[in-house]
Amino acid sequence: GATIGILGGGQLGRMLSVAAARLGYKTCIFEPAADCPASHVANVHFKAPYEDEDALRAFAAAADVITFEFENIPAAALDLLANLTAVRPGRRALRVSQDRLVEKAALADMGLATAPFAAVDDAEDLAEALAEIGPPGILKTRRFGYDGKGQVRVDTPQGATAALDEMAGQPAIYEGFVAFSHEVSVIAARGLTGEVACFDPGENEHEGGILRTTTVPARLSAAQRADAVLIAGRILNALDYVGVMGVELFVTEGALIVNEIAPRVHNSGHWTQAGCAIDQFEQHIRAVAGLPLGDGGRHADVGMENLIGDDIDRLPELLRDPRASLHLYGKAEARPGRKMGHVNRVTGAAG
Ligand code: ATP
Ligand code: MG
Ligand code: MG
Helix, strand or coil: CCEEEEECCCHHHHHHHHHHHHCCCEEEEECCCCCCHHHHCCCEEECCCCCCHHHHHHHHHHCCEEEECCCCCCHHHHHHHHCCCEECCCHHHHHHHHCHHHHHHHHHHCCCCCCCEEEECCHHHHHHHHHHHCCCEEEEECCCCCCCCCEEEECCHHHHHHHHHHCCCCCEEEEECCCCCEEEEEEEEECCCCCEEECCCEEEEEECCEEEEEEECCCCCHHHHHHHHHHHHHHHHHCCCCEEEEEEEEECCCCEEEEEEECCCCHHHCCHHHHECCCHHHHHHHHHHCCCCCCCCECEEEEEEEEEHHHHHHHHHHHHCCCEEEEECCCCCCCCCCEEEEEEEEEEECC
């Protein structure tokens, strides 16, 4: 049978490996860390740094197609792999999502609404951005941010200096603060032949910058729901995308504002494991393997709760809840902010 290569060995890689196995594929992962969630389930683990070209070549030789579970793969590694084996989604989606400024500009080019934004490399840029966009806003590092890391709220022009210091010289982006009522995300898939299938939007709640819960259905009107799906489809088509993508949206009275995209399976799509016949992990494997996509339809209302850090101490109680569908990532040590697993609860049949 064919082998699917996965760059990254976290919980997303683990759940992708499980889905691949269910479809009869073998998996090999490329991940520098020895003991990681995906290494417990993948068939082969290439354990090497992303600079190790020989290891990358061996990985490419072992895989019939390569995908990834995180977006910060070094460009040189990806270029090397893409010359040897098909990488899906492709280089373009990765380049766009690796840099918040490139990402916002690409989304605006697609005609989609984003927060007002400006590039900030120094104090002068920030003063200009504040004059143009105004406070309040958020200063974010352009690269490598996740779970709200590398972001500082700017409420007054006086607060700008302190915010810029936090960027520690890294290129940044200033975004005007969007007064949204709530946040939703669309998990969408595009197949090798261009067909698109979207899951129903989920409503996301964050705590301390980290996703805490996702609930379906989200509070959206029929028109907003249709709009959310159209936005996702437009992004997938514009990027000639193959695979599953997470699209985060701010809900405002006037419009849906695109916050960011993730070129991979997404934490806010874990509810699909309990709410859909084909979950996001199987959908992604189908897409990158060139199989027909599954139906994105939802048969149940679901609440997904992340188990972060100490939450894992509630495991005995969760195990006694017969309706809590548990997904544990096999991480030995619970650190603050570390995602240890998640729980899906079906709350009713889809209305
Ligand atoms: P993730 O873990 O989802 O990848 P991230 O670190 O990449 O998060 P963002 O999604 O850009 O960061 O921002 C984190 C959260 O901060 C958002 O979910 C939202 O609640 C808030 N936020 C970010 N940008 C804005 C904005 N321009 N206006 C208002 N709130 C914002
Ligand atoms: Mg992000
Ligand atoms: Mg986000």
